[in-house]
Amino acid sequence: MLKKKEIEKTLELLEKTHPTAHCELNFRTPFQLLVATMLSAQSTDKTVNKVTDRLFEKYPALEDFLKLGQEELEQEIKEIGLYRNKAKNILAMCSKLVKKFNGEVPANMEDLVSLPGVGRKTANVVLSNAFGVPAIAVDTHVFRVSNRIGLAEADNVEKTEEQLMKNIPREKWSKAHHWLIWHGRRICEARKPKCEICPLTEYCKYYKSIAAKGK
DNA sequence: AACTCGGGGCA
DNA sequence: TGCCCAGAGTT
Structure with missing residues (x-):
């Protein structure tokens, strides 16, 4: 799991990478x-x-x-x-x-x-x-991405949600949720993550494990 | 913890 | 053509 300073930096980079992240479902009520x-x-x-x-x-x-x-x-x-x-x-x-x-x-x-x-x-x-209630919905993207980049270190959804709420300031929960989803869909994909264009590789354990394998 | 539901999008 | 997708209920 990332240290406090690394978490802050990671959240900054996520926001910079996905500044317009939002819910992509259409709804009025x-x-x-x-x-x-x-x-x-x-x-x-x-x-x-x-x-x-x-x-x-x-x-x-x-x-x-x-x-x-x-x-x-x-x-x-x-x-x-x-x-x-x-x-x-x-x-x-x-x-x-x-x-x-x-x-x-x-x-x-x-x-x-x-x-x-x-x-x-x-x-x-x-x-x-x-x-408008601060919340973090842990879906497959949030689970995969947050555990890869070290915002969480857990083997199930419940622990991941708990750790994310602890690691991320409450006022950023809702936005961070969308940053993680967008990151998972656009860059940190399940099968073929685009690490070559990912701005989070500096602290990313997953990236290091991939680099170590030479792929 | 494993199994089931499932048509459509996309490589 | 085969694989995968903003999960939840049941066994």
Whole structure:
């Protein structure tokens, strides 16, 4: 794990590298972001946006989703993989929003993860991007990148989230979350990381391990 | 901890 | 054509 000074420098470099990093899902309300994030699991935001642009045009809000049947929603989101599970979870989530939360998307972790199909990752995305609550959603990119570059040193998502919150100043959580995702998608890719254009190699253990192997 | 869901984008 | 994708629930 990086030392305090190295962490500060790393965060600076990440910001400089991805100054415009932001949530790339299209949404207008917390409810829409919740649905879009649920759809984004194991899928690409490009595909999700194509579907949600059309979906939210026809069904913009919770009350509209309540009229949707399982098969009907499945057809609407069929271009996205895992569509049966997702349709089922979204409808169950909508039902619970009405029954338990007065039709409003809750703005806290505990209530969000009580919703069907909503885990910590999805909850953090909604808290951060829809409610302005400082949060770090540890998805595959955040996990991979933060552990590679030494912002975390953990073998699971929970520890990674814990360490990131400790290592990153609270006011930077939401931005850092997007820096790490953008870095993971554009430079620190899973299979073929572009270390030759990465500005973080100075402290990066992963880079050093690759360099040591001569590749 | 391993398994399942899954069509579309992209090399 | 084959591999991978802003995860979560179940076993």
